[in-house]
Amino acid sequence: MSRTDYPVYLQLRDRLWDWIEDEKLSSQQKLPSERELSERFSTTRVTIRQALSQLEAEGLIFRSNRRGWFVTPERLRYDPSRDIGFTRYVTEQGFRPRTETLFKQLTEAPKWLSEATGLPEGTPVYHIFRRRYVNERGLLVEHNYINPQHCPGLLSESTDLSIWQMFKEKYNRVPDHRDIEIYPLAxxxxxxxxxxxxxxxxxxxxxxxxxxxxxxxxxxxxxxWLHDALKISVHVGGRH
Amino acid sequence: MSRTDYPVYLQLRDRLWDWIEDEKLSSQQKLPSERELSERFSTTRVTIRQALSQLEAEGLIFRSNRRGWFVTPERLRYDPSRDIGFTRYVTEQGFRPRTETLFKQLTEAPKWLSEATGLPEGTPVYHIFRRRYVNERGLLVEHNYINPQHCPGLLSESTDLSIWQMFKEKYNRVPDHRDIEIYPLAxxxxxxxxxxxxxxxxxxxxxxxxxxxxxxxxxxxxxxWLHDALKISVHVGGRH
Incomplete structure (x- = not known):
């Protein structure tokens, strides 16, 4: 019946997070100092640090050099089973998307790309490298490899907006079926x-x-993507 | 037309990965030494290390202290839009699942759990902590918080098998609709x-x-989950 198996710092993690929510500390707001927190929760600095470090690991707070602890902006939600474009799902969640092209080039498909796509090795392919922002924070970079057969002249267009929209409006193509893979990496x-x-x-x-x-x-x-920027969110089954 | 914008170590990363595939080096097999690789690819040790480090970051190879570089076992695939149980999707992919209960207890719902589930704060709840293996490698640990109203006596059952199966067979309950969230953390x-x-x-x-x-x-x-153990895999749209 007891919570004796549940480590003290994890109990403190729960109390600390409850307190942050009760205080309605919002995105990017600063937490009190570790000394103040250890007094408020009647515990040691060591335990407070363990609890803060746990919340950091969960991506709920982040440390800024010498300035202390802050509440992480809420993660963007992305549903791969729905898979609408970046510009649209960012806007739907009330944020401001922006895209910046870092380089673009016509290149030849290397072997790995040929195996992933079925294009013969050495086939010309567009390669665009872009950075994307949400509310002016750069959250991801992406490499787009595009089949030039279906969109000649794409590189002379601005690629700072949705490429899917360009496919549709200028080339009458839609990304119809997609295979999506997601995993963490360094x-x-x-x-x-x-x-x-x-x-x-x-x-x-x-x-x-x-x-x-x-x-x-x-x-x-x-x-x-930055590790604390996005969460995958899927609803399965039921009548809801 | 050139690949001049594409850094040398990334070109080497592609050639190195092609070579690993051509050699059919399989899961857990050892790569040649960095010295041998730099000779084979006519490049410096520094560039070879950058390319290896890139493949490590992608989770394709891993370093074992003093023993060198090895090919990472292929990631398990998990489709959240399908969301079948662990035991079943591991078996379907030709691997052997195993589950070990590390502790289980009856506890009272803390505030965060109450907010996540709608159970009133302080309501009794089962808490089970388990480690799960694929081919005898421990890939994840999980906390299950279960509503005891629907499965009295669950803690006296073995929880080393599928809990979903137990729900179904013993308590006539099925996890009907699920909200799934996935994100990287430390x-x-x-x-x-x-x-x-x-x-x-x-x-x-x-x-x-x-x-x-x-x-x-x-x-x-x-x-x-360990970061290199799983990939999320979803197919969207189309007639395929």
Whole structure:
């Protein structure tokens, strides 16, 4: 009946989070100092730090160098079983999306891309690398690999808006069926640099392989997200 | 037309991965030494290390202290829009599942659980903490919080098998509709210890809130996965 098996710092984690919610501390607001918190909850600095570190691990708060602890902005929700475009799901949740093209080029499909897409190795392919923002915070970078057969001249268009919308309006193509894979990884190299985080920072990877309404390869999209920016959210079954 | 914008170590990453596939190096097999690889690919040790580190970040290879680099076992696939039980999707993919109960107790719902489930604060609730294995590698731990009203005596049953199956066979309940949330986090405290990894190691969190066919709260499941163990895989749209 007791909660004796439940470690003290986890009990404190629960009380601390309840308190943050009761105080209605909102996104980006600063928490009291560790000393104040240890007095308020009548516990040691060590236990307070363990509880804060637990909340940090869950992505609920974050530490800013020398400035203390802050409440993390709420994660964006993304439902892969619905899979609407970035611009649309960001807007639907009341946030402001923005996209910035970092480079674009015509290149030749390397072997891994050929295996992923079915394009013969060495086939010309568009490669666009973009950074995407929500409320002016850069949350992800993405590589788009696009079949140029279906959208000649795409590289001369602005790619700072929705590519799906461009497919539809200019080329009369829609990403009809998509295979989506999602897993955590460490951000490295180009992706870490472009997001302004340290090499090896935890991130989330989303890959979307799209074919058009005629079953032809349209686009491979590889997204690299900050680890605390997004949550996958799916409702299954029932009458609700 | 050139690939000049594409960093050298990423070109090497592609060639290295192609080579691993061509050699059919399989799960858990060892790669040649960094010295041998730098000779084979006519490049420096620094670039080879960057390319290996990139493949590690993608979860394709892992480093074992003093023993070198190895190919990561393929990730389990999990489709949240289908959401069948662990035992079943592991078996379907040709692997062997196993579950071990680490503790179980009757406790009282703290505030966060009450808010997540709608149970009044302080209501008795079963709390089960388990570790789950695939081919004898411990890949996740999970906390199950279960409404005891619908399954009296559950704690005296073995909880080393599928709880969903027990619901169905013994209590005539099924997890009818579920709200699933998935996001990356750092593994800490109890969960890191139970998985035998360092504090702060990257992981994946899956939460599943299940109601039964009568719309009543049945179970809240909080899973903590190793970061390289699982991938979310969803097919959307089309006629395929």
């Amino acid at each position: 951000l490295k190299g180009l992706e870490a640099d472009s997001l302004g985080v340290n090499q090896g920072t935890a991130g989330l990877y989303i890959q979307r392989l799209s074919h058009d309404q005629e079953g032809e390869f349209l686009e491979l999209d590889r997204e690299y | 593994l800490k405290g109890l969960e890191a210890d139970s998985l035998g990894v360092n504090q702060g190691t990257a992981g994946l969190y899956i939460q599943r809130l299940s109601h039964d066919q009568e719309g009543e709260f049945l179970e809240l499941d909080r899973e903590y």
